Each structure stands twice: as C-alpha cells, then as structure tokens.
Amino acid sequence: MSLVLKFVKKGIEEGFLMAENGEITLTPSGRVHLNYILPTLKFADEIKYQAMRIRDLIEDDKRKEYIKSLENELADTLEYSQKRREIAISERILVNGYIGALEGSVWIFSISSSEYVTKQDFSAKYVLIKKFVEKLVNSGYNCIYNLHYDRVTFFLDRKPENDIISFIKENNFNLVDEAKRINISDLEVSEFEYLLTKILSDYFISKKLIKIRDQPKFIDFSRRQVKKVTIGQLNFPLTIFYGFNIKVNKINNSKFILWIDPTYVQFLTMDKWIESLGVETPEEILHLIGDICVLPTKRKGKISKIDLKERIPDEIRNYWKNKYNLDLTTKTGMAEISFKQGKPFSYPLETLCFEKKWIEHNIGFMMKEAPTLSPQERYEKIREWFIAYCMPYVETPFCKIEFKEDMASLDEIKEIFKSSCRLLPPRLVFSQKDIRQQSTDTRAIFKYGGYAGNKAIFIPKIICPSFISERECEEFLIALKRTYDSIFGTLEYASEGVRIPYSSTILNERYPKIEEKMKSKLEPISIPKQDSSTSIVIFVEPNYQHLIYYIIKSIINNSWRIPDQHIKIGKFERIMKRDLPLLRGFALHLYVKSLKPHEPPWILRYPSYKAAKTVYCGIGFSMQVKDSEIRKAVGVLAICDAQGKFVHQKHLPLSKATDYLSEEMLQKLFNFVRDKTSEIPFQRMVIYKKGHLKQNEIIVLKGFINKIKETEYWKNKQIDFITVEEDIYRLFKIKNNTILNVDSGLVIIKNDQEALICVSGHPEIGIKQGTAKLMHIRVELLESKAEIKEIVREYYDRTFLNWIAPVTLSKYPPELNISQNIAEITREVEITQDFTYLVV
C-alpha cells in the first residue's frame, strides 16, 4: 500500500476524512482539526499555490506536464542542496599577513582590588592603576599592562623589585599572581596577542609612526598627498596621510601571523579651507567656525585668536617634525586654541582640521571617491609597509622578532583555522504561482518579476529642480512606465500638475532654513491617491550627497504618509534617454516601495536554517548630535522570517543616549518581536548586530536573556546573538601569476564561535573595483545547537535577500540593512511616524 493511501486510511479512521464515490473529502471534524493545526504547517503557502495550479489545469496533458516539472524541480533542488553547495577551494590563496617567530621573555604579574572590580568603565579602572604605571616607568621599567574586567596584568622587561610590590600593596591592591618569568611564546593566546600587539605598537611609534587613538592603526605623517575632493558643490584640497592597520594571531608556540592592511586618514585642514573659500579676515573666520580639532589625535578645542600672517616659529616647526614626522608646508598662519581642560596653545593652521559632522552640516557631504585599492595594488602596498618596518627583523626591549619574507598563504596558517570552503549561492524563488521561476542569481527579478506578484503604482508628483521642465518629467515617466509595466505590474501617473519645482539655490541654505522652506512648499499640497494602487512621490536630488535627502524623507513620511523614491539628476536624465539597466533598477526600487510587510520581491527557496523555525532580527542605533550634545538616541529594529517572507521594522526612542547595547534596547527589541510574531510558531531567534560586543555588553546581554527566559513567551525559545564586522583580513587568489579577488562565498571557520566570509560582489559578476573584504562573524550568545558552519551559511544565504540591489548585492542580511538605513535617517532628521514602506 502506498504511503498516501496509508495516510488516507488513517485520516478516515480518525474521522477526519471520508471516501464516497471515489472522492476523498474532509469531514466537519477534519476541518476543525485542520483550522487548529494550519498555523503550524510550514509550507502551507507553497502547497496552496501548487495545488491550485494543478486544480486549475483542466487538460490532462498540461496537468501531467506541470506535475512532471514539479518533480524535476524537486530533483534539481535536492541535487543542488546536497553537499554540492559547499565546494573545496582549489586555487592558491594568499593572506595579507606575514609569519613571524620571536625570542624573548617577560616578567608577568596580576593585581586587583575590590574597588577596581566594582568600576564598570575601563577608563575608571585605568585611573586606579595609573600611579603604578607611572611608578614603573619612572623606575626605568619597560612596562605594558592589560586591563581585564577583574584584574590588571603587568608585563615587565625585568623582575619587579620589592619596592614596587610594596607600593602596590600600600595602595590597597593585592597580588592575584606572584611575579614570574615566562617565555612570550608560551603565553596563552589572548594574552600573547595582546602583548605582541602592544610591543609592536611601541616599536612602530619609536619609528615615528603615529598611532591613531586606541586602534592598532599607524599613520606615517611624512607620506602625504593633497587631493581635490568635492564637498557639497565645491572642491576642497584634502590632506591625506597614509599608513596601515595591524593585527596579531598566534599560530602555535613557535610562530604567529602579523596581519597588515593599508589605510589612510584625511583631513580638511584650516589653511586649505581658508585658501579655498578666500576668507581674509580673522573676524570672518571666527564668525564661521565653531569647534576645531588638532592633528593628529583630533583633540577638540575652540579658536580664541587667529593671525593669518604670523610666521610659524622654528621651534614649533621642529616640534611637529620631531614629534610627528610632519614637515609643515606653510610659512605663516597661527591660531590659539583653548581646550575644555588645560592651558591654551598656539598651533600652525596647517595642523588644525574640521570634524566630519561640522563639514557635513556647514559645507556638504564629501563625494565618495573610489580610493579602494585593487588586489594587485593592495598586495604591493602591504609588501611595501612590511619591508619598510618589519625587515630584516624587529628588535624591541622585550623580544627580537624575525619574519618570513613572503606573504603567508592560507595553507601555511591552517593551524589557526578549522576549515575553509566556498559556498555556492542559495536558490531563490521569484513567483508564488510558478515554482519553476527560480534561480541562484538575484538578477532573475528582471526576468520573472516579483514574488509578491504584479503591483500597481501611481506617481502623483515629481519634486524636481526648477530647470527640469514638465515635458522632461513626462518623458521620464513614459520611459519608466514602459519598463515597469513589462516587469512589475502597472505604473500610472497624474495626467497634469505632476511637477513640483524647487529652486536649486535652496541647497546653499543651512539645514533649518531648507526644512522650513520645503515644509511650507510641500505640506499644503494635497496628494491625489488611488485606492487600487500605491502612490509614490519621486524626488530629483542633486548629484552630490546633500542633507535635503533626509529632509524630504522626513517631510513626505511625516505629512503625506506615502513612500518617496529619490533619484539623482544625472540618473534622471539617463532614464529619460532610456538607459535600460538604470530603468530596470529604478523600476525595482518603486516596486519594493509598493510592497507590504508580507510581500517580498523574492524569497529563499529553503529557509536559511532548518524548517522555517527561526526568525531574524537586526538592531541598529542612532544618536542625534546637535552642538556637540547628544540630543536623543533611537533604537532601530527589523525582523524577517527564515525565507524572507515578511519584514517588520520599527524605530523607538531610547531614554539613555549610549553607544552600548543596553537593557532598555533589548527589552524594546523583545517586546517588538513578541508583538509581531504572536501568530508565528518560531523556536529560535537570531539577532544580528554590526560590531562585536564589548565585555560589558555581553554581561548585559546574558543578564537580560536570563531574566526574559523566566517569562512564558520566551521560556522555550532559543536566542542566538550574532555580531558581524569588517575586519583587517584580506585574501588574494593567485591565478596565472596574477593577483585577483577571491570569490564571493569563500568561508573560513576560525573556531566554534568565529568565522570569516567573503560576501563582496555578485557571485556571477564579481567585484568591479577594490579588494574583497572578509566579514568577521562572531557568535556572542548561542542557545540553539547551530554549528558555526550553519551560522555562516545562514548569514550568507540571507545576504541574497538584499532586494534593492540585485546587481551588487550586500554584505549584510536585510534585517541589518533596514535597521541601519532607518538609523541613518533618524540620525539626521526627526521621524515622527513609522515609515509606510520598507526602508531597504
């Protein structure tokens, strides 16, 4: 007996089915039972469409043909989904690091006190131990310290004398570990990596490189380039200084790898700003400028006096040369800067620069250049820095380090990775009705249209610069309609009065003025709406990035309550001339804006983790800064299911402005997920966040999860918290002696908590410019039994749900992109109501 008949028999025995005249139907109790269990059926939607399709195919031949295609599809996907999605890496891969070995030992001891342990903040912990560091340095020790949560560890180049230990004890600290001598190579991994990073940092500083803040980022102030960059509508010469980032990983007790990645810092210095604007008098300058920063640490201060003609004294010139390796290029121009604390000082104008935020609000956004290096250029730059600073060896007070001359290969550092492979892209489905409309290429959206089916949209208005005429607006709409109608549904537009012109001179005004003018222009306008379609307003914005983008977004969302779609003037003109790739992309943007939370443009054929029992959540923060004060913080959340079938988004004000993951933020996140998922029987929730958690954030997170697990709703649910950040790691593929980018989908499993994955570029097209970056995925909390391999795979699959950019794809899952996008908008402008559309 076939299995189906066995179930039919069982259904009849249970009283759920009846068989009469060769027809099988549901009994009333079968129907009641079905209604009860229906929400738990995982593929209900799909079965429905398949069954309807079979029912609606009247002719036997066609029905058989469809069933055959279903069978084939199933066979195909089964084959594809099996191990074939994971393939071995066959090419030779180089990494941006060099293998080193060191010889040397340190004296190590740890101390603590009850006061030290109770201090939450690490800067407060440092204040407590500062006197010990000073005492050690004054006594001639080479000293490195590592602040832990519960103790501080000191590393010294020689045995600490009794007076040091007595001094520590007199100051109410106790010794956790007695001082002992140890070979640096024998230190445990995290202690080794911390110490060696510090040793190398001190070494690079001694070679006159400047360390930027707390990061292991080193800038050579003698390597500079002045480059014209467009800021707003004007060109400004920016001063760029080059350098590199480092990271250390221990391979085993005899070797380690030093990762190097080139970087740069850029400043708009005051002398160049004055020169570009042609400002002449000190009064004018003082009137225009608020805060100013001093190179290289960007310490903030205010100008109290300025003299453009004052000669830069030789001792100041020498100071900058000796301390920072910076040769001043100007002869005159000095300013006196006063700080919140400490005495005022005089600085050459060339050493003063502006904060990014000040530039954005007072001059404009910096035009994004394409400064990223190609794989070949990056490879050469890494080598250049390495040879300049690490060859033939590095001699420090603690140890001597020798490096292997050639860049390391992935094979050589196998010991620090568990495994590596390449993942092939997941299958995506573009239609609810026709299961055959699927592909592994996101660009298939332009062939099949959207999973949510055809959508009707209506364009009531185009807000554009006044030089764009009514006729040009119409030409644009005609071109757009043709493309939209052929892929996504129907596009209609207002037959007259579609154009709302604005004067480009408004762009030169300051933020509050622009907002005021645009509000008074737009708010009184009533927008014609159509019941059967989604109204979307088009805003034609300048070619450069401008605050008006955010202003218009907030006005239209808060007052008109409809979606807006922005387009730069240049692209508007290209669409008028029927540029097909642009037309298709723009039509897709409009289509996405018309979709409701349960209407995705495409979905994953198979859930990203097991049988659709997981929901995904992305969290973001934004803080509004005004006049150096943080006005308010907003937490932003987006949730999405395992196939990408629904997305919900929300932004919520937070009472405390903090960069850290707070309990309030977590509480709001969990409440939001509970509200939105009450109908969905999920078992696991994955929370994604950009940026790895700090030690204190992990404590907050774990404490909160323990608490929430006592509630009925969350009791049996598993929470996984995954963070992701771009890291220093780069890979190069060597093919025919050429240095190339590695393929998208390349995965390196570091350990049970960490993995690296390349998600740069489209799997079919690759990366157009720059070097691929590896995303560093870290499991911060894991309650499910998901293995790191599965976590990475689900992350990779989810990056294919970046609906807005099927050609370039994204490095992040949609839930994270949405929360970041909303965070960016709420940082700049006031959003009083929830967005009416997906902010993808």
Add this chain to the structure above:
Amino acid sequence: MSDENEDLNYLLYITSLIDGKLRGIWKYAARILLSSIIRKELINELGFEVRKEGY
C-alpha cells in the same frame, strides 16, 4: 507533533484545497506534494540525507 501526524496534517490540508475535485489525478498530486514536503523537511531537519524509499 510526530512525523506521521504531521504528514497526515499535510494530507488533510491538500484535501481541503482540492476537495475531491481532481478525481483520478488526486492521488498523484497528493503524492507529489507530500513527498516533496517530506523530502524538504528532511533536507532542513537532518542535513542532506534524503529518504530513499519511494511513496
């Protein structure tokens, strides 16, 4: 919910959708849909092992 009960639930659902109207082909359609669902479950739940026996 046991696997068998889950399969029966799918069958009830399919029955409710096509409600006897497919006559002869009903069994065939149900078989395809059911086997497709069960196989999918297997892929997702057990990794990549596919049940060999036919339906």
